[in-house]
Amino acid sequence: MNFIFSLLLLTLANAANSTTHYLDWTVSWTHANPDGLKERLVPAINGEWPLPVLRVNRGDRIIANITNDLNEPARNSTIHWHGLFMNGSNDMDGVPFLTQCPGPQNNSYIYNFTVDQPGTYWYHTHIENLYPDGYRQMLLVDDDGAWFEDLVDEEISFTLTDWYDTVTETIFTDSFEVIYNPTGAEPLPNSILFNDTLSPRWEVQSNKTYRLRIANIGAFSGFYFYMPNKTFQIVEVDGIYTEPAEAELIYIATAQRYSLLVNITDDDDVIPMVQIADSSLYDLIPPHLQLNRTGFLYVGNPDESKFEALDNTGIFETAPIWNLTDNSEAAGVTDPLTKDTYTSDNLIWYDDMQLVPYDHEPLLEPVDLNYTLHLTMGLLGNGLPYAFLNDISYTAPKVPTLYSVLSAPSDDVANNATIYGSNTHSLIMEHNQVVQFILNNDDTGKHPFHMHGHAFQCVQRGPDEGQTNFVPYNETADAGDYPTYPMRRDTFVVLPNSHFLIRVRADNPGIWFFHCHIDWHMSQGLALVLVEAPAQIRQNYKVHPISSNQIETCTNVGVSMTGNAANNTNDFFDLSGQNLQYKDLPPGFTARGIVALVFSCICAFIGLGFLCWYGTTDTTEGEAREAERIIENELMTSADAETRDFVNEALHHDQQSYSPGKSNGYVRERSIDSSRGSAGNSSESHI
Template sequence: MKFATALLALIGTAFAETHHFQWNATYITGNPDGLADVDDLIACNGEYPWPDLRVKKGDRIIIDLYNGLGTDNCSLHFHGLFQHSTNQFDGVPGLTQCQIPPGETLTYNFTVPDQVGSFWYHSHTQGQYMDGMRGTFIIEDPDHPYKDHYSDERIIALAEWYHDNISTLTNSFLDLYNPTGAEPIPQNLLMNGFMNATINVESNTTYLFRIINIGGFVSQYFWIEDHDMTVVAVDGVYVEPNTTSMIYITVAQRYDVLVTTKNTTDRDFAIMQKIDDTMLDIVPDDLLLNVTNSLKYAEGNSWPKTYLVDDYDFLDDFWLTPLDDYENYDHYDHQVTIDVVMDNLGNGVNYAFFNNITYVTPKIPTLGTVLSANNDSDSLNAQIYGSNTHAIVLQKDEIVEIVLNNNDTGVHPFHLHGHVFQVVERGPDYSDEDGPIPYNESAPYIPRNESMFRDVLYVRPQSYFVIRFKANNPGVWFFHCHIEWHLLQGLALTLIEDPIGIRENEEPLSDTWKNVCTSCGGFVGNAANNTEDFFNLQGENVQVKPLPAGFTARGIVALVFSCIAGILGCVAIGIYGMADIPNMEERVVQNLSVQEREFLENEAGGVEEGESGENGSSGRYSDEIQNKKYSDEINTEYREINENDK
């Protein structure tokens, strides 16, 4: 058996191809939704959208990525790929590589020996892929179990779109004046890079649609007018056929579905995208929640009408069953329990936390710290990887269980690099409860005999999920929310899986990898860039200090507006106080009501119009009146703030 397996592997290697791409990332002017020109659309070799990559199982991929973005860094991550022994090309700055500075090139060089299906690639730099730096990555399977069920394929890449670039949006998002952490609202939804897309089909034909959400924020409901979809794979995992009329797809998830077209060509049908508007803090009046695309049967047919539905009865992916024999783990060796919290730190900005830690990038890539540690024993110590990387060291081959409790009221899709994981349990939506309901390990529960496996799973509001995987892929792997706004807020942790195995099995660091890191500060040392004492973290990157006790988001809002109102009041008082206004006292008193005049007369001992009291009393009256005016304005602002909070 071992000989046969080795022989098949050798044959596969002999027929494997090498695909070599030379990419230059640059900014261009574009208009993906047809509604607004943007000058900072990221293009590949001057073209948008970025190319769809299509390779075969066992092929080698070489991409020379040149950063032509002027003053901005970049990177490239291949979402869902295991990167066995090529962890250095997983593409996460601060974990497995350094940022690629402008004018530099990093060559990504890896094979895909044991994966097939629908994947994608994107920049992993500061939400940058939402400006266009993303594309699909298809690994063809010569032994596709459903190859006799369809005649052709179509790629459907979904995303949202903003008219402002991500750098501008981030500056206003991670800001004192956004203390509740409200995410920027997108302008539109895109399909295959543009709004109102067309998918050409022939009648009476079954297609494999590869539906990939390459967006950075909103989940989408997806359905096709009068056409069913049979799900046959998710996140590169084949599943038993399951037919549905609608899917719910979060960012970074992938669904392969079979769709059979009609026998007629006399009309086209609507392909619908719908924003999950429960993820939005507000829904602007001009936001188009439903976007219509065309399943086009023939030229000359009119554009299909928008096809709305009364309810969103979508497939629950938890109940999908893998087609292949994945090992289900009925126990765990290492349990990691993490609580998701969104809160403010001392600068007033809203951050995201796993167990009170908001992720902060180390000064040295964590992979560099693993490889440069003085010895194997030091590499097993989580301390050297930093206080704010939320580093967790995993032992070789142990069964790891991650329990995630969502203390937030929103949906969060979480992605694990380097693995697909077993979905053990996912709690219901507890958004109507008074508070979050955490996972109770002692509660009665009957697990599935054949659990679902995938690499992106969403948690419901104020609920939880439980996943398991085997630590059999040595590497530094990210576990993070794939909503880019939440990743920018720090909702991530680092898994250092089998550090000794990394040191033994990782391919030698490439020259371009080392050159890029050298230009960014190096790749040797601990998280604080200390090469002498790996346990001295002085000077490391850490999170902002916490707020003083008792401060809340509402308190921050009140404080901000109080400061603004106070400053305006002082400015106005100063202007009026220094101004040379003829007969100012008379004009002020004439505008007072009877009650206000009586009040002033009582306070000043009966000062008449135009008469000045001791110590410049008339000036004091002006200040009191002016302060009353601004006090009323402040009270009005507070009432509006409180009403908005409600």
């Protein structure tokens, strides 16, 4: 009884000390050029970009009136408050066609919720490929009860991100989701940014401990982060306080956040902070793409020359790098690792699976419900690349899923996943069930998965299998050796050709998105919907019904608030007219394909016959010179200066010194160098 009374007093005290933050934001277009390469359109809040950093205390309320003035080009708008659980306020989560209707132009939408958890978060739009354009920023929640509060003197917060010089929707429709990109190769960013700029600086003081709060708010890239000759303590990930863990280098996937404690000593002058893009995510790396940035902490007034960004050599000499020569036999490597041959894959990063939550929440068991998910990438019948979980590419319903729950004729109907559509991939979780998700990644890339409404336990992650054969979770071989206090976070990376296992207690009724946070993949359908405790959702909204503002938004955008996923209200199990993914590619050859194959074969045989006849005849000196002239002209027309020099050397080299083997070797070397960027040009600062 005394404990309950004390808890009540603490709750009342927090309520008395809480603040309501009124935000009156108008979102519109402005222009920015953060990488110095190209000015482009960016979404601004009240005319400013970068967007404002939000800072509140635990227990505070946010009331945000968001007016959408995104015209020319016209865009809808929502805001998702990433990492906040929105317990009891599911309709404030900001996901169009899940928890609300899209906010159309010249419309205002009100978010009203209490922030009841501390930590490092961020906010971003969740609509129309818009957040990579710059519609995102940090959200910091302070807490007087943090276990490390007395250790921290001051705090510095910043973001890491990739950057595209073209509006994202244009990239998506013109070069990504197109038939001439059948592999689904993700668009490469034009730059990477450190706190939405290139080389930011912060003044610090000696003999103080700083809390660095870092968020990766990028669309695609993961980043390595380290400070030369410095160690730091990890004390928070994704809003979860952890036992202190000493590290030298961390990996921050898109959407993840970290808090690090760093000591500034008397010996410190200028302290570089190095951001390195995970180049393994990129299919090709153009020479102009700089894959690292350097921010700086500094004491006093150091000489300007000390603020020099680290180049390839500097990173090679200061970063914790796995020297392949120490494992040459196992790795099949015979040459030593050098500044010209290493990549970000050689960096040693702290494994977040080793982190222990400070609250020591034990492993959730027994498991009440298990979902096994199989991740694949492929084509559908329209020839475009998509992403799949269990062969389903997420396709939004016609009625927001939350509204389908609320308008269902009974709790039993609301508890049936069928009504939410066959392509929303909706999974039902009953109240307080322990739910286990096994994700098998049958793809050669990393995928950071984020779950709305929860921080889940990270129970197991399989090893990085790289480009080798897919290794799914094996219940017989992998089960059993689980941590006593599993690390928790809301965004977790599944490694290439591997798997992970996570658990969550379904204690937050609502409609929650579970998706890859690489924006290109989410747009391809790499997502599903968790319909958590439908009966409790319906009961909650009898007490706190949907607001008139939300009803007005749906009316303005022309989206129904009643019915199943197909907007059928008479029979909730009638899904005729629902939104569906494209049909699969037809197996084998169609009639048109057979005709094309036959004529192609005929042409091929005719061509081979002509080559055989021509090859048996003598070639005159004039014909040889004419062929050489045509080849040279064609190559020189489209080649850059370096290639033209190479062609001249190959075509006009002295006959006595010509060596086919040497020439082919040179071509291979040039190909390797170009795939890394200008590794030999330290001033470009590539990695």
